Amino acid sequence: MAWNVYLAGEIHSDWRERIADGAEKAGLDVTFSSPVTDHGASDDVGVAILGDESNGFWKDHKGAGVNAIRTQTLIRQADVVVVRFGEKYKQWNAAFDAGFAAALGKPIVTLHPEEHNHALKEIDRAAMATAETPEQVVDVLHYVLEGKLPARG
Amino acid sequence: MAWNVYLAGEIHSDWRERIADGAEKAGLDVTFSSPVTDHGASDDVGVAILGDESNGFWKDHKGAGVNAIRTQTLIRQADVVVVRFGEKYKQWNAAFDAGFAAALGKPIVTLHPEEHNHALKEIDRAAMATAETPEQVVDVLHYVLEGKLPARG
Amino acid sequence: MAWNVYLAGEIHSDWRERIADGAEKAGLDVTFSSPVTDHGASDDVGVAILGDESNGFWKDHKGAGVNAIRTQTLIRQADVVVVRFGEKYKQWNAAFDAGFAAALGKPIVTLHPEEHNHALKEIDRAAMATAETPEQVVDVLHYVLEGKLPARG
């Protein structure tokens, strides 16, 4: 039975592609989902579809509503939620997604550099595993789905 | 993974066809569902199947029960619920469906003309997006499923 | 154990007072709650507290958010939800509250004049009882809490 894995978090690096590629190479039966990763489209979707807003707050509010239809549904459908925190940006929406997933009882894997350890202590505690690289996330999925450890080289 | 979208609301215009057509043209992987849109069948189903009622209240009650088997199940199965309010009719059942969906945590998209803005303020607030045309709903689904904004003409 | 009864619906008549008075006379151990019934305050709360909005849609949206904190919490706390539909007004928020309560498994009592029977057939079907007068609602609560029928005379 295919697993659904939602990849939440920063949309400014190729971390999702690295996980998807790794999973494909390992032949894992996984379907990945994510928020919309086109930053401009994500910010503009509300006004692009539902009408202009001169006020930035309402422009953002409109867009966030549309994006939430996607993200909250995909999180609810997911078996596992991976939350990535990059070096930059506030990423409060990523932390929000982690809390949302936690309350729904979804297993969480956090992915972030060591420098964020202290700031992410609460979210890492709620997670089942904390990785530093996308490759480690692939290895976790490989083990979880197939029971195999990474080959040692 | 195909999304299930329930189209609740008035059954006196072609708004559902416009959404279904638009989604098909855009190649979206969506399955639409709706209440029974044949107004006469919807009103008569109770007595047509389960026996005549001389009292209008009980005739309606019987029919509403049969219809609820369909509508409540489809709402529970849906990933997104679109609720359309037309210019005419009381449409209390549409508002009821919106509340039912909201309590289940289903993302809602409301669809109605501007003239209803004030009367629908509570339901629009509970929704993630409010559209004025079926084409906007298609655009929202297109973005939510594919991450693409509508082409600008 | 005191019962919590939420009185949803139109805020333009004294129907809530009639129910509260009747319950008090009958010595029922009930706590009633309701939405804010001051129409002007209800409409203005968003901008009165959180800042002006020149756009009517956003003014209403702000206010509806604040009102929803109250109404959705009270519905969740309620043991029974009474939903009143008066002769006038769209009352879509009342129908929404009914659907919300239904999905949460709350027993519902609808209260409305006969003229609305057909338009409210779906909501009446979801309800456990349909009354025409506030006094009937008091009688229902009296029976439900105390097991007593109204005195005949």
Add this chain to the structure above:
Amino acid sequence: MAWNVYLAGEIHSDWRERIADGAEKAGLDVTFSSPVTDHGASDDVGVAILGDESNGFWKDHKGAGVNAIRTQTLIRQADVVVVRFGEKYKQWNAAFDAGFAAALGKPIVTLHPEEHNHALKEIDRAAMATAETPEQVVDVLHYVLEGKLPARG
């Protein structure tokens, strides 16, 4: 019936005291709860009680576990969750709490300066109201509990 309001977020300013004082002056029947606001105690609790850890990650992990017993329980008990984002600090745990509360269907009030509007758009969208000052939060609670608007001066 007393309302339970959980005040999540930064623990480096007096915003909670301002809300509690305001609520008390207004005579509101509210019980406030919060995470432990003594920053040092919060960081050290794990090792202070359950044994030293030489590794900072595990020291934080131990402490976060103890703190989560408190915060997750209080959020589950709350009727309303207020989430404050201050000018400084990553505050990912606050965003996590917001997501946790949202998935549980708790009404949320966000509280933050305008400068965070764009970064908090997703969380503000999930909230029912967004305030800029603690006094506005008190006004919202006052209206929600008592149906009264703030006096205009």
Add this chain to the structure above:
Amino acid sequence: MAWNVYLAGEIHSDWRERIADGAEKAGLDVTFSSPVTDHGASDDVGVAILGDESNGFWKDHKGAGVNAIRTQTLIRQADVVVVRFGEKYKQWNAAFDAGFAAALGKPIVTLHPEEHNHALKEIDRAAMATAETPEQVVDVLHYVLEGKLPARG
């Protein structure tokens, strides 16, 4: 903390009084609830309050709705549900209450004479204990609340 115990089932014997008396003598901190035990009132409540029905099915339907407001709410509030099956009557509503309680995860105690063992095998299986006398039910409650076994004579 007082326990709420709902006593479902036949309303044609004094089994509830025997349990309540026994619990009182044992000084147990229990609040008992039950359906309305006045058979005539229970059958007539619908038409007595909400208007006459010439058709027996609708008369019963109206009454069952009012009764369900009480019974389903009390079952949801209960910590333990006792279901009594007497020698006579179909008692399908008692069996229904047992199933309702089981799906909600409420612990169930069945109470019935041996002659019903085979017919009640499914319900007894879903129950945590099966008693033959009201006194045994009191003893079970006494143990569950106080940890004491009945004195041996």
Add this chain to the structure above:
Amino acid sequence: MAWNVYLAGEIHSDWRERIADGAEKAGLDVTFSSPVTDHGASDDVGVAILGDESNGFWKDHKGAGVNAIRTQTLIRQADVVVVRFGEKYKQWNAAFDAGFAAALGKPIVTLHPEEHNHALKEIDRAAMATAETPEQVVDVLHYVLEGKLPARG
């Protein structure tokens, strides 16, 4: 999307075959499930597999446990639950299944002869429709799935 319909109730007539045949003729996309209808197998399964019991109560208890694995799982998987009450037998397990389904929010269709109207008033009230013949149940499913009324002859 295929609907799952669980057929609960008496296993001493061909009512399930009549429904399945009717659904097939109508080309409905429905999957039917039911308890084990071989009465002897159903009664003996516990001791046939898990070891003899000299005591009738424990023999029944063992068997009821095995049967419950099947019935409770199928009810949870079902979209609609049909509950049949025949002329004979206590059928308490059928009533139990109805209550179980009701608490899970499953739409219920009751099927029974008129003579049981009064005894089944509570269960009929919890149901969305009450039929007298299996053919009426097929017609209900036909309408619910396809929106079509039975042809009038």
Add this chain to the structure above:
Amino acid sequence: MAWNVYLAGEIHSDWRERIADGAEKAGLDVTFSSPVTDHGASDDVGVAILGDESNGFWKDHKGAGVNAIRTQTLIRQADVVVVRFGEKYKQWNAAFDAGFAAALGKPIVTLHPEEHNHALKEIDRAAMATAETPEQVVDVLHYVLEGKLPARG
């Protein structure tokens, strides 16, 4: 607001008394609950109340049912569940209680000697804190309720 803390686990030492005493000395607003700690009563309750069983399996089965009414209800009512594993005994019921609490989202504190670390790794992982002494549990509760760290000596 008083916290309910359920103390699950071995009933052969005074660990519960040490926690209750410590909590009282610290003036904590906590209500403790536990399974019945009289080993003989716990084992015999089924046959003592509901009739003799010659077969040990059924004697235990009867008793376990009665005990489960208490333990499962108290776990559901608890805000925090402490699970103690002593040096001896299989204690599978303690581990079962931990899993039951975990699935309900209850925060868990495990309490056991170091020698069990490896065997309890899964349960400790599901817990929010792992203590070695009852005094540490008191300190955790003191911090969780009052935000105070233990005085350092």
Add this chain to the structure above:
Amino acid sequence: MAWNVYLAGEIHSDWRERIADGAEKAGLDVTFSSPVTDHGASDDVGVAILGDESNGFWKDHKGAGVNAIRTQTLIRQADVVVVRFGEKYKQWNAAFDAGFAAALGKPIVTLHPEEHNHALKEIDRAAMATAETPEQVVDVLHYVLEGKLPARG
């Protein structure tokens, strides 16, 4: 519709293979899942993927987190959970899985030798069936899925 059956418990014998083989021979439409059965991999996964830990407690903690992603997800997906207790080992994680499944309402089948009857009385009580051999489990599944009793010979 294929059933998902999760096989929890000791990973030191071939009991899962015996069940899978038996199910295959019987042509049952079942998908089996289990925890990772390679004991070494299961113990080492945390440090093998996410980095070394010198402290045994944290090494186990890391691994348990990764394993929990798999086991808790598979239990949630399962229709039936079989829990095997072998002659040796503490097997607290198996008991934990049983409690977890019980709270989620999953039907449980316990599998263990007679010698564990008394120690497993609480878990056996929560289960729907208790078997002594894997073959009996296959027979239970055969009956549950197909309604057939094992051939007697």
